[in-house]
Amino acid sequence: MYSQLFVEMESFQFTKTGQAACGDDIQIKVLKDENRYLAVLSDGLGSGVKAHVLANMTTTMALRYLQSNMDTLQSVETIMDSLPVCEVRKISYSTFSMIDLRLGGITRIVEMGNPQYIQLRGTEEVQPLKHETIVSKHWPDRQVECYELKMIPGDRLIVSSDGVTQSGLGEGPQYRFGWRRSGEMEYARARISSNPEISSFSLARSIAYQAYGISKNTCKDDISCMVIYMRKPRVMRLLTGPPFHKDHDIDFAKCANLGEEHTIVCGGTTANILERVIDRKVEIDISKLRRDDKLPPAGRLPGVAMVTEGILTLTRVCKALEDSEPTDSLPETARKIIEMMKQHDKIEFVVGTKVNEAHQDPSLPQDLELRRGIIRRISSALNQKFRKETEITFF
Amino acid sequence: MKKMQLEICCGTTCYMMGANRLLYIENEVPPELRGKFEVKALPCMGLCNDKNLSGAPYVKLNGIIIENATIEKICDKMRAMLDD
């Protein structure tokens, strides 16, 4: 049951108003071979660049200790011993939550000073299997909360910094103690009940925005929310390029069968093959053309989300992924492809390998890379930068 | 009178060779041609690999291929068609 699952781990942050850097840090690591998903969220004391460096030191150390299965108390003490201590408050300079999720096994969460995590099954809160508070001999005034829990398919974990739970602090009687964990949980439950499949990113963003809104759209503290969602993987398919042998056209076209929201076709000849199979024509809407788009417009074909031009569009997508460009400034088609990729967990590329002779013409104003190469680069950027699973099938 | 049908190829080769500008032809034609034609964009029409043709971008005006298309060339063909 668990081998088919996907663990979606996403976060959203707001930086304290007026600061150049976020004083919270989040790091995630997937150990595929061990079926383990590790995440650490740390809140550096104070705000700005100094807090960011402290938070980042914490997440880096904590992730390493989690990975090497170091004893909990020992790792927490080592982290606290390594961080500088605030002269005034005599406390170490960061708080943190460490998550070690094991597919099919026990998930362990260790918290030091951070708000307690929330586990939701649908909209119901799930209590941990075990909870223990340990006190370090070195740091008797600091408590370490250790939880063991069972995550089953469909469960979500929400982990936030106190910028979320304390948002709105002092904003009228309703928020005398801030939004609190209970307010955050109520909000998350309402979001899930109106959209049971809500992605981790959308939920984390929505919670962070709500916290921001409660604080009257200013951040009195850094706001960070991370959501971990265990679910069936969302698969999309991108078809591009005509097959090397014409006889394979039909088999190639059959791959466009994942459903309208999960299929993209990149390339005119590719679209022509589908047109023939389904006996419909691509319709290109030029009413919303923008002069600065720099890529051919998108077309519509029943059964697929979008039809685009091939190599120029894919080259632009590749560059944007490799350089982590913000999608807002991209041409429409490239933006839509990347957004769709981000909404899916696994991207399957179905790639025809026939070379278009016209693209090899030296009089073209721009060199065109071969489709195969571009797809390999897109695939590795998706693996490495976006933790997406990919698969390439050549035709 | 039935409007002329102008199909502009938006495939890779045609787009790189200037079809991107042709897409705005409706704003650029002289007054006498305004409202006389309809523009449609198409994916690669398969002409870019035809060795007998002289070069992209390709458009079709009422089904007739125009090679190395420019706005001026298309306008000339439209006028000729209207005169017939």
Ligand code: FES
């Ligand atoms: S790109 Fe225009 S005919 Fe092929």
